[in-house]
Amino acid sequence: MWKLAQAYSASFEEKLKGITFSMQDFLFFSLRAFRAIGASKRYWRDVLDQAYICGTESLPILLVSALSIGSLIVIEVGHQLAEFGAKTMTGRSVALSVVREISPLVAGLMLAARIGARNSSELGAMQISEQIDALRAFGTDPIAKLVVPRLVASFLMFIPLIALCDLVGLISGAYLAEWDLHLDRGIYWNSVIDILRPMDWLVGFSKPPVFAIGISLISCYTGFSTTGGTAGVGKSTIKGIVYSSAFVLVMNFYLSKVILDLMRG
Amino acid sequence: MIELRNVSLRYGAREILKNVSLTIEDKKVKAILGPSGVGKSTIIKLMLGLIKPTSGQVLVDDVDITHFSEVELFPIRQKMGIVFQGNALFDSMTITENMSFFLRENLNLPENEIVARVQEQMKFAGLEGFENNLPDSLSGGMRKRVAIGRALIFHPSMILFDEPTAGLDPVSSKKILDLIKRLQSEIGLGAVIVTHILSDVFAVADSVAVLYQGGIIFNDVPQKLYDSTHSFITSFLSNPED
Ligand SMILES: Nc1ncnc2c1ncn2[C@@H]1O[C@H](COP(=O)(O)OP(=O)(O)O)[C@@H](O)[C@H]1O
Ligand SMILES: [Mg+2]
Numbered sequence: 001m002w003k004l005a006q007a008y009s010a011s012f013e014e015k016l017k018g019i020t021f022s023m024q025d026f027l028f029f030s031l032r033a034f035r036a037i038g039a040s041k042r043y044w045r046d047v048l049d050q051a052y053i054c055g056t057e058s059l060p061i062l063l064v065s066a067l068s069i070g071s072l073i074v075i076e077v078g079h080q081l082a083e084f085g086a087k088t089m090t091g092r093s094v095a096l097s098v099v100r101e102i103s104p105l106v107a108g109l110m111l112a113a114r115i116g117a118r119n120s121s122e123l124g125a126m127q128i129s130e131q132i133d134a135l136r137a138f139g140t141d142p143i144a145k146l147v148v149p150r151l152v153a154s155f156l157m158f159i160p161l162i163a164l165c166d167l168v169g170l171i172s173g174a175y176l177a178e179w180d181l182h183l184d185r186g187i188y189w190n191s192v193i194d195i196l197r198p199m200d201w202l203v204g205f206s207k208p209p210v211f212a213i214g215i216s217l218i219s220c221y222t223g224f225s226t227t228g229g230t231a232g233v234g235k236s237t238i239k240g241i242v243y244s245s246a247f248v249l250v251m252n253f254y255l256s257k258v259i260l261d262l263m264r265g
Numbered sequence: 266m267i268e269l270r271n272v273s274l275r276y277g278a279r280e281i282l283k284n285v286s287l288t289i290e291d292k293k294v295k296a297i298l299g300p301s302g303v304g305k306s307t308i309i310k311l312m313l314g315l316i317k318p319t320s321g322q323v324l325v326d327d328v329d330i331t332h333f334s335e336v337e338l339f340p341i342r343q344k345m346g347i348v349f350q351g352n353a354l355f356d357s358m359t360i361t362e363n364m365s366f367f368l369r370e371n372l373n374l375p376e377n378e379i380v381a382r383v384q385e386q387m388k389f390a391g392l393e394g395f396e397n398n399l400p401d402s403l404s405g406g407m408r409k410r411v412a413i414g415r416a417l418i419f420h421p422s423m424i425l426f427d428e429p430t431a432g433l434d435p436v437s438s439k440k441i442l443d444l445i446k447r448l449q450s451e452i453g454l455g456a457v458i459v460t461h462i463l464s465d466v467f468a469v470a471d472s473v474a475v476l477y478q479g480g481i482i483f484n485d486v487p488q489k490l491y492d493s494t495h496s497f498i499t500s501f502l503s504n505p506e507d
Contacts, residue, residue, distance in 0.1 A: 134353040137313050138367040138415075139339045 022225075029224065030217050032143050033151055039144035040152040046145070050153035055161060058114055065106050066165035070172035073097055078181050087181050091191030094173040100200050103165040104207040105252045111158065111211065112244035116219040119150055120240025123223025124233040132224065142224075151216040158208035166204065199263045206255050214247040266291055267312050267345075267423065267457070272321035274307060281307055283479040284321070289457055291422060294449055296470035296487070297459040298501075303476050305459035306350065309425050312457070313347060314338040339371070346416030350427040352408050354400040354415070361387070361396045364415050372419070386414035390444070406437030413444060423455045424448065430465055442468045463501065466490075475501075 040047050077097075078090040123146060126132050135142040170192060177183040219240040226236040267289040274282040281304040289295050289312075299305050310316040311323055314330050322331045325341050333341065354363050364383045368374060374382075387393055390410035400408050409429065416424050429445070430438035446469055448454040458465065466473050466487050473490065475483035477497045483490065490498060 129351050130349040130353040131355060133310065133315050134347075134349060136315055136335065137342055137347045138419075139342060139371040140367065141335065 025225070026217075026221050029143070029221050033147045033217060033220070036141060036144040036148050037152070039141070039148045043145060043149050046149035047153050047156075050149045051157055053118070054111070054115055054150075054154050055157035058111060058157075058161065059164075061114070062107050062110055062161055062165055063168050065110055066103060066168035067172045069102050069106055069165075070094060070098060070169035070174075071176040073102070073169075074173050074176040074180060078177055078183070082181055087177075087183055088187050088191060090177050090181060090183055091173070091188040092195040094177075094188075095170060095192040095195050096200060098169040098173065099166050099196060099204040100256060101204075101252070103169050104162050104204055104211070105248070107158075107162045107165045108207065108211040108215075108248035108252060109245055111154075111161070112215050112248045113241055115150075115154060115215050116240040116244035117237055119216065119219035120223040120226075121233055121237040123220055124226035124236040127224060127226040128229055128232060147216070147220045147224075150220060151213065154212040154216045155209060158212040159205060162204070162208045199259070202263075203256055203259045206259060207252060210251055210255060211248055214251060215244040218243045218247060266324075266326055268322075268324040268327075269308070269311065270322040270324065272311060272318045272323065274304070274311070274316070275319050280479055282311075282318070285476075285479075285481055287474055287481060287484070289423070290455065292449070292453045292455045293471045294445065294456045294458065294469050296466040296473040297457065297476055298463070298466055298473055299459070299461060299476035301461055304479065305461070305476060306427050308476070309347065309427050309457065309459055312425060313342055313345060343371075343419045344421050344423060346413075346419065346421040346424040348409070348412045348416050348424065348426045348429060350431060352400070352412040354408060354411060356400055359397045359399060360392060360403075360411050363400065363411060364418055367415070368418055382418060383414075386417055389417075390414045404437070405433050406440055409433065409437070409441055410444065413441075417448075417454075421454070423457070426456060426458045426460075428460050428462075429458060430460065430462055438465075439468075445469050 073094045074090060077093045078087060081087050081089050081093065123132070126146070132142045132146070135145060174185050174188045174192075177188050178185050222236045222239040222243065226232045228235070269285055269287045272282055272285045273280065285308070287297075287308075297305055297308060307316060311318055312325075314323065314333055318331065322329050324330065325344065328341070330338060330341050355366065358366060361383055364386055365379050368379050368382060387396065390413055392407065392410055392414065395403065395407065400411065403411070413424070426445070429441050433441065442465060445456055445458070449456065449469075456469075458469065460466065470487050472485060473483070473487050474481050475490075475495075475498060477495075482495050483493055483498060490502060493499065
């Protein structure tokens, strides 16, 4: 029994050491990426390519998600409000939850899956096929060439993407409120515009840059640290998606909490 | 000249290389023979500073590069081309782009010089007519030759091969080995060839080091392998497929 406990604590200790080591490694990796950020000028073509992949190609799935968000909130919240004879408040609830929370969160999760999977699998495949070693061997910094364009592209694209999601979410809410609750669209939009303060936009738009940095660095790091052949690429892809999504979930909460607390004094 | 001095390397608790000392002379073809998983690729990467040893030193032309940064390593690496086991070509670039990429990246050469250097390598490797092909559309032997062309693009004085014939058919293997020989005789290019294939060693190597269980157990001309009494070498000679 004692032996077993010892074995467990030993392997736990090993794991803990491993985690601490990777965290430190990840920190160094991130620092190197930030230090190399100037390379985005040199690799502007790669930045454009990545911006296309992460922006334009992500658009359809994001818009579909945004469409369902707005409608969903109207169905859930609008009917509740209608019961109390307060269906004119629907616009307010939709606006606050879409702009501050749900749109960044859902878009962030979608992007975590898309960008996370893509970066970690693509860079993982490059790692195991020694293409990353080849870059280094012939004098090109792989972080500048591969990580910086991905980081910069997503940083530039996430805000407009999430702004579009906000817009589509609100519009879909308006239509559903009209069809489902027979709420006049003018009233809906008036209450939307009434309730949204700069603080709400601040909360909503503080998220995409943070998500962009987190998702890119996490997924590029898991890609770069791939070992163990094709199975290893599978593992890093899982890690890339899971860690990126977890990051989005956690940061979404903290950013809302911290900014709202600060603003409310 | 490349020199490993008492180099040890461990991954976690596993010691891959134990106190390995080895000298690679210029203009000579040196083979490093060993079973798979013994640390052959690791040795090549140590020579380029792609991996740092746990202890010991790596010297290139009498300069200790063990603790060099990536920037400091670049001029050293330019002296040594590398051909990776799986070639490590960039699959979205054409053959010419694969060869010219690092020239454009790292040397400020005029465009006509870049074109000339790429053409020179295409010709030497017998790849004319395939300039605009993607790597995936070529045979294994041709991809290997593209990788060799890329490795020579900085005009190095030494070229490192990680299992150059692994996975190739006998005819392509022979072509690659002939190319290595030609590089040595025509432009005096030294080479390191790590391999687990005995016939490669006899085909091209001036000398051979045998790596086994983390250490060098033999280091001499290939013919002397037959005089060795080490059980691994005798069994390897009688059963070279292992
Ligand atoms: N990054 C790494 N982490 C842990 N072990 C590794 C790593 N790279 C290589 N190894 C191990 O080191 C040993 C030597 O690897 P390698 O040099 O690729 O062998 P070879 O090229 O001779 O087949 C192998 O057993 C391999 O599993
Ligand atoms: Mg190997």
